[in-house]
Amino acid sequence: MNWQAPFYDIGCAILGLGRKFREKTLGYAGLNPGKRVLDVGCGTGVLTRLAAAAVGPSGEVIGIDPSVRMIAIARKKAARLKNGADFRLGIIEQLSFETGYFDVVLSSLMLHHLPPELKRAGLREVYRVLKPGGRLLVVDLDRPGHPVWWLLVWPGLLIPTVAANLRGEIPSYLRRAGFSEVRSAGRWFNLLTFWMADKL
Numbered sequence: 001m002n003w004q005a006p007f008y009d010i011g012c013a014i015l016g017l018g019r020k021f022r023e024k025t026l027g028y029a030g031l032n033p034g035k036r037v038l039d040v041g042c043g044t045g046v047l048t049r050l051a052a053a054a055v056g057p058s059g060e061v062i063g064i065d066p067s068v069r070m071i072a073i074a075r076k077k078a079a080r081l082k083n084g085a086d087f088r089l090g091i092i093e094q095l096s097f098e099t100g101y102f103d104v105v106l107s108s109l110m111l112h113h114l115p116p117e118l119k120r121a122g123l124r125e126v127y128r129v130l131k132p133g134g135r136l137l138v139v140d141l142d143r144p145g146h147p148v149w150w151l152l153v154w155p156g157l158l159i160p161t162v163a164a165n166l167r168g169e170i171p172s173y174l175r176r177a178g179f180s181e182v183r184s185a186g187r188w189f190n191l192l193t194f195w196m197a198d199k200l
């Protein structure tokens with residue numbers, strides 16, 4: 001997504017994925033001061049910076065993304081705001097963190113970028129780096145909740161990275177990664193779902 005990086009934030013706002021959407025996402029994560037948070041596929045780091053503000057200086061927030069330009073923008077914005085979020089190049093399927101390190105992992109709008117085998121490997125890695133009692137908060141494409149959406153999104157069924165999302169299979173991917181408590185917490189425009197997956 002390197003080429004999209006300079007236009008990404010404005011594109012999100014135009015698509016109804018601006019501040020309100022980010023605040024709603026963060027609300028489900030249940031962050032408190034002192035928590036350790038990982039944002040996988042953080043992009044330009046909008047959610048990561050909000051998470052850093054929520055956990056305060058006693059917490060730790062790290063955003064990872066394989067896109068050099070996304071990470072460069074995320075770092076620049078965090079430096080300008082003197083925000084404590086730390087941004088690193090990285091991929092979900094090979095996380096360079098010790099087992100049981102994080103209280104919360106955020107995955108916002110990124111699972112639909114991964115083909116099935118990377119969804120499985122990435123979610124297993126997320127499960128590994130979470131503490132027992134930790135939470136994964138996912139917001140992503142789901143089976144559309146209104147027939148009109150199908151007119152627009154059906155070609156996604158032909159795209160391997162998106163098809164599992166549109167078929168409503170994300171909860172089963174989460175359970176297969178080890179999460180025993182998986183629930184849908186809410187919807188966004190009948191197309192995205194917020195899932196909370198807890199590691200017991």
Ligand SMILES: C[S@@+](CC[C@H](N)C(=O)[O-])C[C@H]1O[C@@H](n2cnc3c(N)ncnc32)[C@H](O)[C@@H]1O
Nearest residue numbers: 001041042043065066067091092108109110113
């Ligand atoms: C649509 S953007 C979402 C960015 C951000 N999470 C948000 O909510 O705005 C998807 C991001 O996932 C990243 N991504 C793609 N493949 C990835 C992988 N294997 N591991 C981690 N991030 C990945 C892309 O580089 C991109 O920045």
